[in-house]
Amino acid sequence: MPQQYYSVDQVADLLGLHVKTVRAYVREGRLAATRIGKQYRVRRRDLEEFTGGPLAEEEGPDAPRAPYAEASTVVQVDGVDRATADRLTTLLSVTGRPEDRGRAHVQVVHDPDRARLKVVIVGDLATTATLLGYVDSLTGEQR
Numbered sequence: 001m002p003q004q005y006y007s008v009d010q011v012a013d014l015l016g017l018h019v020k021t022v023r024a025y026v027r028e029g030r031l032a033a034t035r036i037g038k039q040y041r042v043r044r045r046d047l048e049e050f051t052g053g054p055l056a057e058e059e060g061p062d063a064p065r066a067p068y069a070e071a072s073t074v075v076q077v078d079g080v081d082r083a084t085a086d087r088l089t090t091l092l093s094v095t096g097r098p099e100d101r102g103r104a105h106v107q108v109v110h111d112p113d114r115a116r117l118k119v120v121i122v123g124d125l126a127t128t129a130t131l132l133g134y135v136d137s138l139t140g141e142q143r
Helices: 008-013 020-028 044-051 082-094 125-140
Strands: 005-007 032-037 039-043 068-079 102-113 116-124
Touching: 005 008, 005 044, 005 125, 008 039, 008 044, 008 102, 020 044, 020 125, 082 102, 082 116, 082 125, 102 125, 116 125
Parallel strands: none
Antiparallel strands: 005 039, 032 039, 068 116, 102 116
């Protein structure tokens, strides 16, 4: 019989998140949980609602997991005008195959006073590498 309640640590392991992130989701009300003593417990039903799908029966803190690597990348590009910043922002937010969407999170911040662009990418290695290639190709035009 599948487990019906999960600790914050177990939820973090299942979702591949840091425990502090899961606690923040609970405090913000994004993930429903019940406080029992000093600990939170998350119902399976609430976790499935949060993730948008059912948990596999074999999932659990002791279940074997396939290796997964994720990259957190910050790129700073100097000498970027507003038009280039806009093109890059659009390119990074709409490109990629439909099955790749959601596998990386991208934030782009442009400082027009310093002509500086910061790109933050968090995602799987292949998608991150592809997005970094886009940054390189678009900023390479100005060299």
